Amino acid sequence: MGNTLASAIFYEGTDEIVAKDIALQVAAMAPEYISVQDVPADRISKLTAELNEEMASSDKPADIKAKIIEGRIQKSLQDDILLEQISIKDQAKKIKETLPQ
Numbered sequence: 001m002g003n004t005l006a007s008a009i010f011y012e013g014t015d016e017i018v019a020k021d022i023a024l025q026v027a028a029m030a031p032e033y034i035s036v037q038d039v040p041a042d043r044i045s046k047l048t049a050e051l052n053e054e055m056a057s058s059d060k061p062a063d064i065k066a067k068i069i070e071g072r073i074q075k076s077l078q079d080d081i082l083l084e085q086i087s088i089k090d091q092a093k094k095i096k097e098t099l100p101q
Contacts, residue, residue: 015100021089022082031082039077047073 007027011019025031033039051069058065078084083096090098 013100018098018100021087021098022095025085025088025095026082028088029079029082029085031085032080033082035083036077036081039081044073044077047076 005027007023009019009023009026011022013019048069051072055065055069060068074084078086083094085095087093087095087098
C-alpha cells in the first residue's frame, strides 16, 4: 500500500479553496502552532538564552546583537508557526498573506 497523509482543519471562512490550501499546508509542513502568540514563552526564552550565549563573544554593539538575535528567533520559529510559514503553493508569500481579510 502507498503512503497516505491527511490533515483536518476547522476553517470559519467561506472560501473552500483557501480551506483546502491551508489543509494542504498543514499536511505538508506539520506546524506546531497557529500564530506567534501560541508559542510558549519558555520556548522563546530558552531560544533567546541560547542565542545570547552564542553572541556573548561577539564584539558587535548591543543593539546590533539584539537585532541579530530577534532575526534568528523569527527564522528559527518560522517553520513551526502556520501563519509564518512560506506557502507551498506561492513561495513568494507567507500563509498569513494568502488569507482573506
